[in-house]
Amino acid sequence: MLRKTLAITALAMTVAIPAHVMASELRVGFTLDALTLDPANHRKRETETIIRNIYDGLLTRDAKMKVVSELAESWTQVDPLTYDFKIRKGVTFHDGSAMTADDIVFTFERLTKDGAMGGQTSPRKDLVGPVKAISKVDDQTVRFTLSEPWPILPAMLPVQEVVSKAFTEKVGSQGLATQTNGTGPFKLVEWRKGDSIILQRYDGYYGGATDIPPVGKACVDRAIFKIIPENASRVAALLAGEVDIINELPPYDMKKVEASANTKVMKVNGTRTFFVALNNTKKPFDDVRVRKAANMAVNKALIIEKVLLGTAEPLNGVMSPDAFGYNPNLPAYPFDPEGAKKLLTEAGYPNGVDVTLDTEGAFKEMVEAVAAMLTKANIRAKVNVVEGSTLRAKWLPTSEKTGDMYFTSWGNGSLDPADIFVPTLRTGDRGNSAFYSNKEVDALLDAANVELDQTKRADLYKKAQVIVNKDAPWMFLWLPQDIYGVSKRVSGWEPSADSRINLHDACVK
Amino acid sequence: MKPLALVGRIAQLVPVLLGVSVIVFVMMALTPGDPVEIMLADQQATPQQVQAMRHDMGLDRPALERFGVFLGNALTGNFGLSFFHRRPVAEVIAERLPATVELTLAALLLAIAISVPLGVVAAVKKNKLVDRLAALGSLFGISLPGFWFGIILIILFAVHLKLLPVSGRMEFACEVPAITTLVTIDSLLRGRPDCFANALSHLILPALTLALPMAAVLTRVQRAAMLEVLRSDYIVFAQAKGISRRRVLWRHALKNALVPTVTVAAIETGSLLGGNMVVETVFGWPGLGRLVVESIFVRNYPLVQAAVLFYAVTYVLLNFIADVLYTMLNPRVRL
Numbered sequence A: 001m002l003r004k005t006l007a008i009t010a011l012a013m014t015v016a017i018p019a020h021v022m023a024s025e026l027r028v029g030f031t032l033d034a035l036t037l038d039p040a041n042h043r044k045r046e047t048e049t050i051i052r053n054i055y056d057g058l059l060t061r062d063a064k065m066k067v068v069s070e071l072a073e074s075w076t077q078v079d080p081l082t083y084d085f086k087i088r089k090g091v092t093f094h095d096g097s098a099m100t101a102d103d104i105v106f107t108f109e110r111l112t113k114d115g116a117m118g119g120q121t122s123p124r125k126d127l128v129g130p131v132k133a134i135s136k137v138d139d140q141t142v143r144f145t146l147s148e149p150w151p152i153l154p155a156m157l158p159v160q161e162v163v164s165k166a167f168t169e170k171v172g173s174q175g176l177a178t179q180t181n182g183t184g185p186f187k188l189v190e191w192r193k194g195d196s197i198i199l200q201r202y203d204g205y206y207g208g209a210t211d212i213p214p215v216g217k218a219c220v221d222r223a224i225f226k227i228i229p230e231n232a233s234r235v236a237a238l239l240a241g242e243v244d245i246i247n248e249l250p251p252y253d254m255k256k257v258e259a260s261a262n263t264k265v266m267k268v269n270g271t272r273t274f275f276v277a278l279n280n281t282k283k284p285f286d287d288v289r290v291r292k293a294a295n296m297a298v299n300k301a302l303i304i305e306k307v308l309l310g311t312a313e314p315l316n317g318v319m320s321p322d323a324f325g326y327n328p329n330l331p332a333y334p335f336d337p338e339g340a341k342k343l344l345t346e347a348g349y350p351n352g353v354d355v356t357l358d359t360e361g362a363f364k365e366m367v368e369a370v371a372a373m374l375t376k377a378n379i380r381a382k383v384n385v386v387e388g389s390t391l392r393a394k395w396l397p398t399s400e401k402t403g404d405m406y407f408t409s410w411g412n413g414s415l416d417p418a419d420i421f422v423p424t425l426r427t428g429d430r431g432n433s434a435f436y437s438n439k440e441v442d443a444l445l446d447a448a449n450v451e452l453d454q455t456k457r458a459d460l461y462k463k464a465q466v467i468v469n470k471d472a473p474w475m476f477l478w479l480p481q482d483i484y485g486v487s488k489r490v491s492g493w494e495p496s497a498d499s500r501i502n503l504h505d506a507c508v509k
Numbered sequence B: 001m002k003p004l005a006l007v008g009r010i011a012q013l014v015p016v017l018l019g020v021s022v023i024v025f026v027m028m029a030l031t032p033g034d035p036v037e038i039m040l041a042d043q044q045a046t047p048q049q050v051q052a053m054r055h056d057m058g059l060d061r062p063a064l065e066r067f068g069v070f071l072g073n074a075l076t077g078n079f080g081l082s083f084f085h086r087r088p089v090a091e092v093i094a095e096r097l098p099a100t101v102e103l104t105l106a107a108l109l110l111a112i113a114i115s116v117p118l119g120v121v122a123a124v125k126k127n128k129l130v131d132r133l134a135a136l137g138s139l140f141g142i143s144l145p146g147f148w149f150g151i152i153l154i155i156l157f158a159v160h161l162k163l164l165p166v167s168g169r170m171e172f173a174c175e176v177p178a179i180t181t182l183v184t185i186d187s188l189l190r191g192r193p194d195c196f197a198n199a200l201s202h203l204i205l206p207a208l209t210l211a212l213p214m215a216a217v218l219t220r221v222q223r224a225a226m227l228e229v230l231r232s233d234y235i236v237f238a239q240a241k242g243i244s245r246r247r248v249l250w251r252h253a254l255k256n257a258l259v260p261t262v263t264v265a266a267i268e269t270g271s272l273l274g275g276n277m278v279v280e281t282v283f284g285w286p287g288l289g290r291l292v293v294e295s296i297f298v299r300n301y302p303l304v305q306a307a308v309l310f311y312a313v314t315y316v317l318l319n320f321i322a323d324v325l326y327t328m329l330n331p332r333v334r335l
Helices: A002-014 A045-051 A101-112 A153-159 A165-176 A231-239 A251-259 A288-297 A300-306 A337-346 A361-376 A388-394 A421-425 A439-450 A454-471 B003-030 B035-039 B047-057 B063-075 B089-124 B129-143 B146-160 B183-189 B193-230 B233-240 B245-282 B288-297 B301-329
Strands: A025-030 A059-061 A067-069 A072-079 A082-087 A131-138 A141-146 A186-192 A196-201 A222-227 A263-269 A272-278 A312-314 A353-359 A379-385 A405-411 A474-487
Touching: A025 A045, A025 A231, A059 A153, A067 A072, A067 A153, A082 A101, A101 A131, A101 A141, A101 A165, A231 A251, A231 A474, A231 B146, A251 A263, A251 A474, A272 A288, A288 A337, A288 A361, A288 A379, A288 A474, A300 A312, A300 A361, A300 A474, A353 A361, A353 A388, A361 A379, A361 A405, A388 A405, A421 A439, A421 A454, A439 A454, B003 B063, B003 B301, B035 B047, B063 B301, B089 B129, B089 B183, B089 B193, B089 B245, B089 B288, B089 B301, B129 B193, B146 B193, B146 B245, B183 B193, B193 B245, B233 B245, B245 B288, B245 B301, B288 B301
Parallel strands: A025 A222, A353 A379, A353 A405
Antiparallel strands: A059 A067, A072 A082, A082 A141, A131 A141, A186 A196, A196 A222, A263 A474, A272 A405, A272 A474, A312 A474
């Protein structure tokens, strides 16, 4: 019976449809389906990755993560609270209608006003921060007014896509969940929910960001996001040639993908910084010598190589090397358990210290490696696995500050210090789980927050990084990389730190 | 069957569903994790936005009140908005249901097609090689974990032999307007044998993965029932009358021996829905099971509640269908 079925199928497969052979088609094996196709009604990176191929934004990022104009032609910061955007001419939506300043005002009002989406409020509202008003200055200019200084507005705009006012009013917010009318390089052909999203090149495309060559229509005729949640199956689909790019390639499958003649591994730094927050307000970590000892006790290189299989970048500070204002000259704490013990003795702990290292279950393996190394340097760390939300509450700056060490991370999608440095290390800020407080750092961060000159702003952050590196409020750990499996027939595509998969420039042989 | 029996059966649904709703609601409420926190996971959310989202989702109200609202709305067929899709739950479930139904039916047919003949042959050739092999096969079928077996099938048939696709439901080039929403049947109805073959090629591996454990159970049930029947007087009598062995087996014996198989098959079909969750994930099958798993992970309460209620109704109905089939196969049994 089985053999017969297989024989019939094999026969049938030979007469199956060879459509994708004729038109160039690129398939992405992707972990998660889009939750919605409405750019304003989700809070999910995977959903945004799909939508971003259909809808363009005012600004975007190049492969080096530099923010560049897309639907905007240029932008200027008039004062700390005002930004003007010049709108590009000749951009059309997929239905052929012209994109105007009104569409942009509409898009951002929909994002920022309560109940603006058929009674719902956009879950992306706070990604546009303190934007108070959006107004049309003239047909080619739109002005953003903020209620407080927010230097990362340009860095946050690449994650918002522009919708058509007329189309949205016609189909309603419910309609926009499944119907699209973007300005992006691809238009939607069909969304087979849970299975695939089928896109086709938009021939009226204006060409995309001028700073990201090649400018022009998309290279492939058709792009498909094929949803394959299971890691092993996604890898199998790549190896079988069923898909050309897969995201979230598990580290242990990298060898298999490298070994195949038709596929390769591509890695890129992510945007999430991992660290151990040390309680700076309580013994023993109120002493900078003990904090430094902790930093010297751990062999990061070894953990990255053995536990993370080489898929992370070691850090000596807060930020990703790809981020704005990153200081590449921070000294690394050497791996030196004996030196660490000496520092402990100097600090008055000749017999070492007993501490608890809090973590979520997902990181247990890594954290146990860290704890074992700490213990060897006389910082005897007991791993304490707790559920995430309980742990976050325990380490809030407003909490009773009872913990010793907290293995955690902070995502920095904007790749701007204002979005990671400020919340995690400014005195009392919402993510300051080390309860770190340094007036000098605060002053530098506050000055950077209102600095209009970008070079000066970067310098302020670089100075602050030096102080933090010396104060060691955390054990500085690493930045995990995103890993992709890619078919060798794909060219013109590379992974990017913001984990988007933009297919505009990707070609297939 | 009497109409009264039918009414009675339907009335039985009420306490079952009520009980299930309470259990699901309480379990979801007790599971650690907060949908708002998961949704706004990137830590940029301000307390104001968190509060606004909680209000939007109705999570700022007491649990008891939320349960009341849920029950009241559910009675009118309104299961609310999916937290994450931000669309009506019923709509989201309806989109994913056909794929699950198609896979389940295919697995059921496959399991019956394997188990009934195998069970009969094993009974007839009791303790012979065929019987031993069937027993061994059953043991394997029951023991194999679906996620592992599915991946082995993928590696063998898709990666190495390149005979069948790894995942999905149908090639993108096949656009078959829905009639029944089951793509295999729709392809045939629309006169697209190429798409039918394509859909079938996608269906084989997941259906087989799902069918094997069920076939293993059914084979054993079928064998035992057949042995029982073969020992009964009327079979001996039929044979004594000189009726051909084949006719005795397949006409006289099998009909009675099918009764337990049908019952078990119906109940097992219910558990196929559960098994679907794993198989659908492995094969990227766009069904309800995967949706439910994903929804549990992100604490999408409205969707999980509605889906579990749906499972409960299906399970009860399947049992009911089993009882009806039972009376048809064995008129001595009354509902």
